[in-house]
Amino acid sequence: MTVPLLAASGIRKSFGAVEALVGVSLTVCSGKVTCLLGDNGAGKSTLIKILSGVQQPDGGEIRVDGQLVRFGSAKDALDRGIATVFQDLAVAPVMPIYRNFFLGREPLRGWGLFQVFAKSEAVLRTSAEIARFGIAVDDVTRPIATLSGGERQSVAIARAIHFGAKVLILDEPTSALGVRESEIVLHSFTERASARLASCSLPIMAPRMADRRQLRNPEAEKGLTSVRKGRD
Numbered sequence: 001m002t003v004p005l006l007a008a009s010g011i012r013k014s015f016g017a018v019e020a021l022v023g024v025s026l027t028v029c030s031g032k033v034t035c036l037l038g039d040n041g042a043g044k045s046t047l048i049k050i051l052s053g054v055q056q057p058d059g060g061e062i063r064v065d066g067q068l069v070r071f072g073s074a075k076d077a078l079d080r081g082i083a084t085v086f087q088d089l090a091v092a093p094v095m096p097i098y099r100n101f102f103l104g105r106e107p108l109r110g111w112g113l114f115q116v117f118a119k120s121e122a123v124l125r126t127s128a129e130i131a132r133f134g135i136a137v138d139d140v141t142r143p144i145a146t147l148s149g150g151e152r153q154s155v156a157i158a159r160a161i162h163f164g165a166k167v168l169i170l171d172e173p174t175s176a177l178g179v180r181e182s183e184i185v186l187h188s189f190t191e192r193a194s195a196r197l198a199s200c201s202l203p204i205m206a207p208r209m210a211d212r213r214q215l216r217n218p219e220a221e222k223g224l225t226s227v228r229k230g231r232d
Helices: 044-051 074-079 097-101 119-132 149-162 179-192 203-209
Strands: 006-015 018-028 033-037 059-064 067-069 082-085 167-171 196-199 212-216 224-228
Touching: 006 044, 018 033, 018 044, 033 044, 044 082, 044 167, 074 082, 082 149, 097 119, 097 149, 119 149, 149 167
Parallel strands: 033 196, 033 212, 082 167, 167 196
Antiparallel strands: 006 018, 006 059, 059 067, 212 224
């Protein structure tokens, strides 16, 4: 039996008297795109924040490659290969594309206290990686704000995969994008990433995105119902 890359079981989370998640279970396997669908307030974003280490659950367990883990921060999740691209993109608009690509993980040259940012290496690696995603950018030294929303989202996806993401979580990746930009994002992660979990608020797009769909139903006893993709 294949061990899931990411598995969550019995996840519980409350905010005061409000129970956001009650006994939620989820599995994400290698080479599959899983969509998490649900109404507003169903707990999709809360579950994603827990899986990405932003928030900690009140109960339940998370396993990565079959190993029990507990994320104390987003960095803990990143270190285990769980990367998240949130809908607000989390980019610095006035900074160049290559600086955003390596933000927080800058390549250095030199030794000890004399290390400096390796700009030439960063520019070359950024150009190569985003070209693999089909993003036509003639100069990665220009501000990332000059790219369209879909291109910026694709850069964020390329960055996550470049730094070794085994599971890529996309939080409503197309909610603020137009049709053409949405196509860019969908093509990027369905063609390049090895395993992803996407939270999508647009059910009409789910059949195009997913190999598996999981429905977040706050009234269901187990919170999540797994539905295999088939004819609609």
